[in-house]
Amino acid sequence: MMKTIRVMTPSKEYDALVGEGLVDMAGPEAARVRKPGKAIIVSDSTVSGLYLPRLGTSLRGAGFDTCEFVFPPGESSKNVSTLTALLNHMARRRLTRSDTVFALGGGVTGDLAGLAASLYMRGIGLVQIPTTLLSAVDSSVGGKTAIDLDEGKNLAGTFYQPDLVLCDTRTLKTLPAAEYSNGCAEIIKYAMIRDGELIEELRSPDSGKIEGIIARCIAIKADIVRADERESGARKLLNFGHTFGHAIEKCSGYGVPHGSAVAAGMALITAACFMKGLCGRDCLDGLLAALRGCGLPASTVYGEEELFEAAMGDKKRGPDGITVVVARDIGRCELHEVSAAGFREFLRLGLRWTGGGGEI
Ligand code: NAD
Ligand code: GLY
Numbered sequence: 001m002m003k004t005i006r007v008m009t010p011s012k013e014y015d016a017l018v019g020e021g022l023v024d025m026a027g028p029e030a031a032r033v034r035k036p037g038k039a040i041i042v043s044d045s046t047v048s049g050l051y052l053p054r055l056g057t058s059l060r061g062a063g064f065d066t067c068e069f070v071f072p073p074g075e076s077s078k079n080v081s082t083l084t085a086l087l088n089h090m091a092r093r094r095l096t097r098s099d100t101v102f103a104l105g106g107g108v109t110g111d112l113a114g115l116a117a118s119l120y121m122r123g124i125g126l127v128q129i130p131t132t133l134l135s136a137v138d139s140s141v142g143g144k145t146a147i148d149l150d151e152g153k154n155l156a157g158t159f160y161q162p163d164l165v166l167c168d169t170r171t172l173k174t175l176p177a178a179e180y181s182n183g184c185a186e187i188i189k190y191a192m193i194r195d196g197e198l199i200e201e202l203r204s205p206d207s208g209k210i211e212g213i214i215a216r217c218i219a220i221k222a223d224i225v226r227a228d229e230r231e232s233g234a235r236k237l238l239n240f241g242h243t244f245g246h247a248i249e250k251c252s253g254y255g256v257p258h259g260s261a262v263a264a265g266m267a268l269i270t271a272a273c274f275m276k277g278l279c280g281r282d283c284l285d286g287l288l289a290a291l292r293g294c295g296l297p298a299s300t301v302y303g304e305e306e307l308f309e310a311a312m313g314d315k316k317r318g319p320d321g322i323t324v325v326v327a328r329d330i331g332r333c334e335l336h337e338v339s340a341a342g343f344r345e346f347l348r349l350g351l352r353w354t355g356g357g358g359e360i
Contacts, residue, residue, distance in 0.1 A: 003215040007141055007222040009229045012161040016141050016222070018215050022168035023055050023104075026129060027062025030100065033163045034125045036063035038099040040090055042113035044073035047105040047131050050174055055104055055129065064100070067093050071112075075254040078108045078147050080156070086116045100125035100163070106132035106179075107139035107258065111157070114145030118160030126162040131171040133183020133210075134259050137190070137217035140165045142225045142238075148254070152313040153246040159230055165218075169211050177295070182259025184294035185241075189266065190217045192287060193237045196331035199290045236335050240325040241266030244300075244347065247310035251302040263296035268350030270327045275349040279327045286330045299354040307351075308344055 002019035017029065030039075039059050043052050048070045056066045069089045071077045090101075101124060103113035110128050117126040128140035146157030172180070184202060191198035201213050221238065228235040245265030248256055256264075267288060274284040291298045300307070311322075322343045326336045338346070 001211070003211055005215055005218045005222055007161070007165075007218075008226050009143065009161055011143070011159070011229060012163070014161060014163055014165065016165035016167065016218050018136070018167045018169065018211050018218065020168065020170045020211075022166040023051050023129065023171065024058050026055055026102070026127070026166055027058035027060070027064065029166055030059065030064070030102070030127050030164060031062040034100045034127070035098060037065065038093065038095050039064035039066045039102055040093065040095060040099070041066060041068045041102045041104055042086065042109055042116070043068070043070055043104040044077065044106075044109055045070050046073045047109065051104060051131060051171060055102065059102070073108070075108055075148070075249070075258070078112055080147055080149070082112060083116060083147050086112065087120055090116065090120050095120065095124060097121045097124050100127060102127045102129060103140075103162075104129045104131065105135070106130070107135045110135050110139050111144070111146045111154070114143075114160055114162070115147060115157055118145055118158040123160065126160065128162045128165045130165070130167050132175060133172055133180055133214075134186050135183075136167045136169075136172070136214050137183060138186040138221065138238075140167065141218050141221050143229065152310070153249055155313075167214060167218075169214070172210065178257075179259075181295045182257050185259035185263040185266070185291075185296055187213060187217055188287070188290050188294070188296075189238070189240050189262065190220050191290065192266065192270075192327060192330060193240050193325070193333045194220050194331060196286075196329075199286065199330065202290065203293060233335075236323050237325055237333055239323075240327070240333050241269055243311055243314055243322065243324070243343075244268045244307065244350070246314050247307045248300050248302060250310040250313070251306050260297055263291050263294075264298060264300045264354075267291060267298035267354050268300070269324065269346060270350075271353035272346040272350035273327045275353055276346075279329060283327055283329050287327070300351075304344070304348055304351055308347055311343070311347070312340070
């Protein structure tokens with residue numbers, strides 16, 4: 001059963017569709033919101049081999065004139081060189097403002113293609129077609145686009161909402177198990193900040209349920225982004241586990257994938273919250289069991305000093321301190337402003353409990 005979530009943000013309203021076979025229906029679906037003109041399909045070389053021909057056929061069938069830009073898979077492509085190559089490719093293909101970028105792939109593709117769409121001629125059409133669980137539940141919706149800089153993760157980016165999100169759950173069938181787990185990390189994040197029952201849903205993995213889980217996550221994100229598109233308040237809740245997670249990614253030279261890093265980041269912060277008396281043992285144990293059940297890490301090999309240094313470069317740091325997303329219970333998180341010293345204390349306690357960084 002196809003599910004539609006209306007995402008209403010101050011800058012744009014659009015639909016996120018979740019269901020089987022949407023890659024093959026992309027042409028007619030996109031033609032409802034974008035006048036068929038030129039269409040550039042952006043994809044990494046793994047995903048392009050699997051789904052780009054079918055997407056191209058569907059788009060051409062609906063009157064789009066397609067071209068493609070394919071780059072090597074992985075976070076290491078989410079940089080200024082790939083962005084420049086993509087923008088130049090768009091210019092060579094003479095795309096105009098009435099044309100459309102189709103981001104076919106995971107979060108790396110969506111973030112990169114979304115940024116290019118927002119920059120090219122000051123903004124052209126954008127359709128997100130997520131093919132990882134992580135991009136389906138999180139990165140394809142909400143309008144954050146970015147590339148990484150040498151100094152840190154997602155440091156150059158824009159807020160730029162897509163015109164449409166098409167989440168074809170059939171594409172998840174080719175996803176490697178580890179990538180599926182990475183997506184579960186973001187689902188557990190939604191469970192921690194808003195909807196604890198998602199943990200129960202994940203516990204009984206029945207492939208028929210995944211559409212419902214994705215739709216629930218998108219609905220939570222849509223609700224939060226409607227209230228705070230540009231992350232001045234409530235949207236910061238979506239960063240639960242991310243400040244430590246981004247630091248882990250950076251320390252690993254982006255060898256640890258985003259989902260796994262966020263999983264370890266959520267374990268660290270929740271362990272620290274437990275030790276500070278901010279949440280109960282049930283909350284911490286529930287999170288750790290959920291992470292274990294999904295084959296996700298709950299600790300990191302990196303130590304306090306290197307994680308602290310890496311986190312200090314994260315954009316979630318303000319001039320006076322850092323906003324920490326604190327777990328109070330499963331389904332309930334809060335924002336706490338802390339100083340650098342206070343942040344270091346969270347890190348130290350989290351590492352001590354989870355046994356990372358050689359602390360115990
Ligand atoms: P990814 O895009 O690198 O995809 C992971 C791997 O899966 C890649 O090797 C890719 O080739 C492969 N793959 C993708 N779809 C496949 C399929 N259907 N079958 C087989 N293989 C497939 O990574 P990701 O985990 O999807 O996304 C992580 C990125 O998303 C990070 O850069 C992170 O910062 C970003 N992110 C952004 C937001 C946002 O709001 N914009 C939110 C969360 C994460
Ligand atoms: N992934 C965090 C956000 O979209 O705000």
